[in-house]
Amino acid sequence: MLRGIGMTDIGDLFASIPDELKLKDKLDLPDPKTEFEVMDALSAAAEQNKIFKSCFRGAGAYRHFIPSVVKRLVSREEFVTAYTPYQAEMSQGVLQTIFEYQTTVCALTGMDVSNAGVYDGAQAAAEAVKMYKDKKRQKTVVSAAVRPMTLETIATYCNSAGTSLVVVPTKNGVTDIDALKAALDGDAASFYFEQPNYYGLVENAAEIIDAVHAAGAKAIMGCEPVSLALLKTPAEYGADAAVGEAQPLGMPLSFGGPYLGFMAVKTSDMRKLPGRIVGKTADDDGRDAYVLTLQAREQHIRREKASSSICSNEALCALTATIYCAALGKEGLCEVASQCHTKAVYAAEKICSVDGFKMKFDGFFFNEFVTTCPADTGAVMKALESKDILGGLPVKIDGEDCILWCVTEVNTAQEIELLKNVLEEAVK
Amino acid sequence: MSELIFDKSRSGRRCTAIPKCGLDEAAIPPEFKRSEKASLPEVAEVDLTRHYVNLSRKAYGVDNGFYPLGSCTMKYNPKVDEDAAELRGFNDIHPLQPSYTVQGALYAMDTLTKYLCEITGMDALTLQPAAGAHGEFTALSLIKAYLLDHGETKRDKLIVPDSAHGTNPASAAMCGFTVINVPSTPEGLVDIELLKNAVGDDTAALMLTNPNTAGKFDINIKEIADIIHGAGGLLYYDGANLNAVMGIVRPGDMGFDAVHLNLHKTFATPHGGGGPGSGPVGCKSILAPYLPGYTVKKDADGKFVFDRAEKTIGMMRSFYGNFLVCIKALSYIMTLGAEGIREAAENAVLNANYLMEKLKDTYDVPFKGTCMHEFVMCLEGLKKETGITASDVAKELIDMGIHPPTMYFPLIVHEALMLEPTETESRETLDNAVEALKKIYVMAHETPDILKAAPKTTPIGRPDETTAVRHPVLRA
Structure with missing residues (x-):
């Protein structure tokens, strides 16, 4: 193809670039990898990330079921x-x-x-x-x-x-x-x-x-x-x-x-x-x-x-x-929304049944809510993590340590029960 | 036959079921409740599947055929990159998880950042911008913050060559800059004399694509950089055309202070019918203190943690960027390695020159000499002779199974067709396109009516765009 355009060296194509600007050496990048090696390396990186079995964290990113x-x-x-x-x-x-x-x-x-x-x-x-x-x-x-x-x-x-x-x-x-x-x-x-x-x-x-x-x-x-x-x-x-x-x-x-x-x-x-x-x-x-x-x-x-x-x-x-909207459909999306709300209300009750946890605000909420936290939020999160639960997001409101919880349709009543039990242990 | 999914809806029909709640439903108080359910489709899974599979058959991607869309770098998107981005360890992690639980994700971000800095010759980089134009806006925001921080309050002019992508002046305007358009020389390069006249103590920056949209590397780049820096301004590199020179010359070495990249062009992540892309912004150390979002660093224990730049301009969007797109680009760079990156650029330029060489005796190529990764053909003469426009040629190409080149751009060429074959196309594919374009040239003279009536093989003929604007119908 080079000969077809009257050139002999691939470098001739770049003659318009001033020589003093051109890279003298190869880029400092690793050697090429095969598909097998790339997947091996990236799978290893992916495995270093923890996938929580239960997630009660939202704050702008939400775990839902995807058909x-x-x-x-x-x-x-x-x-x-x-x-x-x-x-x-x-x-x-x-x-x-x-x-x-x-x-x-x-x-x-x-x-x-x-x-x-x-x-x-x-x-x-x-x-x-x-x-x-x-x-x-x-x-x-x-x-x-x-x-x-x-x-x-x-x-x-x-x-x-x-x-x-x-x-x-x-x-x-x-x-x-x-x-x-x-x-x-x-x-x-x-x-x-x-x-x-x-x-x-x-x-x-x-x-x-x-x-x-x-x-x-x-x-x-x-x-x-x-x-x-x-x-x-x-x-x-x-x-x-x-x-x-x-x-x-x-x-x-x-x-x-x-x-x-x-x-x-x-x-x-x-x-x-x-x-x-x-x-x-x-x-x-x-x-x-x-x-x-x-x-x-x-x-x-x-x-x-x-x-x-x-x-x-x-x-x-x-x-x-x-x-997604067509797969869930007119009724299905309502069910998802209704379960988000219902389970959030249930979770709020369960969490607030633990000594020292109280609703921070009294207004109507959908599927996220803020509670106070009677213990160090970091320690509470660690306790939840040991049970494979990503807890709500620790937030400071008016100087008070609080937790912003999120519940969606994928959270089960059993998970919420476990959450409550872990919280009870954590603040004992 | 263009029934919408909404037309296929039948009351009571269902696709996905979700597990039973198992709790008594908590009611929504009437004052907060919507009066009617949203009119979403009610369809069975088989009908849903057929609907979108059939629509996909009315779409055309790189996987369908040749796509020489100039300035869009429609190279093949390797499948391993998709698999990497589908790994569950990258997909099912919350962006607000503690950093010690997402070390693999931070490692990937850190590694990609380093690779992109090396390829561009920059000192620091943010992965946050979601697309090229977002990257432009981000980089110009950095430049503005830098200038204001250095007491340069009068620098409100942004110089943009008239060959620039439309996003350049639009991004400049979003940053409150006044755009000064500088005409190009007949060779398609920045007019040095006009540039000298345009700069002054009110110059904030120059936005430049190099190679530019005429497919030319601006040989005067050092002088251009000196003129801008001499006047106290900064240089911004629109990375849309980086594919031509990666591994050969770096924006940082040309004198640029900031650059945006299009991972969805240069680094082979798919375009998705218009996104998601990713538009990382790299910069020299002087701009690093202003970078947006979160950057990754290692703490004393060697663990990756998020950090914020000291004088950050803030957030350009939520979280850390189009993370999964970044994983695809990382996979791509790992596959190519240093040699492969350079080879990709060489073959992209070789393919463009091969195509140009084979076509230049048939079509008018206004910018002579070797091109970079793309070139422009001017069909003004053909239009005068035969009445056939760039658009007519493009529509006939569709009937020949080829996606048309970019039409009517750059604006400095009339009846322009801009071709960018990319490095992933074989000689046979290029020869086939040459044959098609030559055949169309003959048809323009002998059977122009066929071209004017094209395309004939598509689900629709040419749409009435005027009515679409005058009487907008924007939903069912």
Whole structure:
């Protein structure tokens, strides 16, 4: 092939690179390995990670049951090895699945329009906040009861853009409405809160959204998608945007990623959405056709005037969420949600039956809740670990050592009983 | 025939059952309860499976055929990488587990970080960004934090060549920078004189892809770096095209201060129909104190622990990045080793030049001489002669079983087709593509109507995109 292009040495191809810049030596990397050796080495690394039999930790990443059909279908090579569907005619399969994903998100949130997804829940919140800033309103207001990493992500995005961020304090674990009203001045573009919030509590979303709208700002509700099967939707509350982390919909914990951020808005705001959106149209013969649409918002058309720079997103994760929702179905997802809540209520009772453990807050919670801890949280966690249980996340609230617990449908009543017994032993 | 999964729903039909709860149901108080159940599909497993298997047959990936999509590096994705990422020890671990229970995961992150620093010539790196554009935004945020920390409050201009990817100016705008577009020379390189005029005491940084989107290595890179650094600005390397030069020349040695990588391009992790990707950002030591998220280090006992940079810009997203994608890239680099990394770049460039050489007498290749991993063809002349556009050629390629090249990019070339064959394609595949493109050239002159009516072999013909925008239908 070299001779075919009139060259004799492979180095001739790189003649345009100044010699003084070229690497003199080989890269300092190990020698090539065979497939067998690679799997051997990486299996050994994987085995150094502890997989807990029982997990009572959530705080932004949740262990749920994932049906076999989800992984099998998502692993189809045609989906896995495709690029972003720029050529609609040969990408109808990918485009239709994104359209189905958008429909799924709209069904869960009750909102009008969904995009094709963004990187994760925290970044979805940051993108939503960015979406509502304009020349007049530059300030972002966020509840202190959101997941810390989400708050930090929003802060980074605001910092880089050079806009201000105000955090509204909590009262009894939920957003302090009076403080919120005080923070909402004429500069406030939006208010971001989570439902359920970081402590697992359900916020008074109706009152929050009324206050936000009264101040002329936009209300962005961060939602946990499984809870949406049962809880009042952002649309029912009148939120302007619904965002969230879709990892619970069929994605393994996988040490934090890849996950999927979902974003949905009212029709009036659809042209503000970042990222890909798929629309339905027809071809010349009138056949249904799906295409990437409303692209005038995007970076490859608008460059510095684009609504966001996002290009690649998490398409395969969006497919995962779509298939998961279809596999569980209308009734199945409600059952998952109901078991999460029922078992969490049961676990809260059991944990609080142990001397010294008390509910930190008294509000209604979904499947996460905070208790106090009468002993050193580190020692409690160690005791649980010895029984193959990953305990709740130790958190400090108002200077007090507490534990943020999470229960899902995969936790059994027996596990919860064992949890209680270990706690009893640990604080004796 | 494009029934949605929702159209196949029948009341009461079920796929997955979950074990019985065994406890009395705790009711949701009416004031917190949604009024109607979400209208999710109700389907049996067999129907669900057939639906998505049939949709997959209407998709086209690298595993289906040749995919010379310029600037996207659609190389083959080795299957062992997928198996590595499916290991249960990587999948069923919680991101907030104590670090002593996830030593294998931290080892993998640390090892990949070191390998990527070596390949790019950088001192430090974050795996947190989820994709290329996210990496750009991250790197520019680092640069902004560095400048502000050094009292450089007036540096608000970001210089971007007009051949740049659209994500560059968009990411710059997200960081509040004003974008200064610098035109390219007829050879597709940065115009040094125009660059000199553009820099000043308000220059924050230059964003550059090298080799650039014209498929050219900018031979003036040292001078460009000197001009920017001389003016007090920093250099940012868009790593989208790193595949051409890895193991041969490093961004760090060219004078760049920060770089983002696309693991889903250069390091063979699959694109997934648009993600998940991964966009690590590497930097020189001056920017390291500002890195986002969590970095891995060893403590006094030699155990891996998470650390935060001293003046971190914060989080770009939750947790530590697209971890499983990082595992795939690690598996890839382990397979190739030092020799393989260099060989991949050499063969990518060889394949591109072979393809260009065979096509340049048929199609106009505006940027002469040896190309890097990709090259651009200009179809403006063909359009004037025959009325056939770059898009018409692309659609006919689909009928010939080949994924079209990138169309209408870079913006500096009219009627552009940008081809990047990658190193994983055989000579036979390239010869077949040459034959197809030559045949299309003849058809453009003899039977243009066939090209205008293409594609014919796909489930649909050309869609009406105007109606899609005017009357958006965005869900069922």
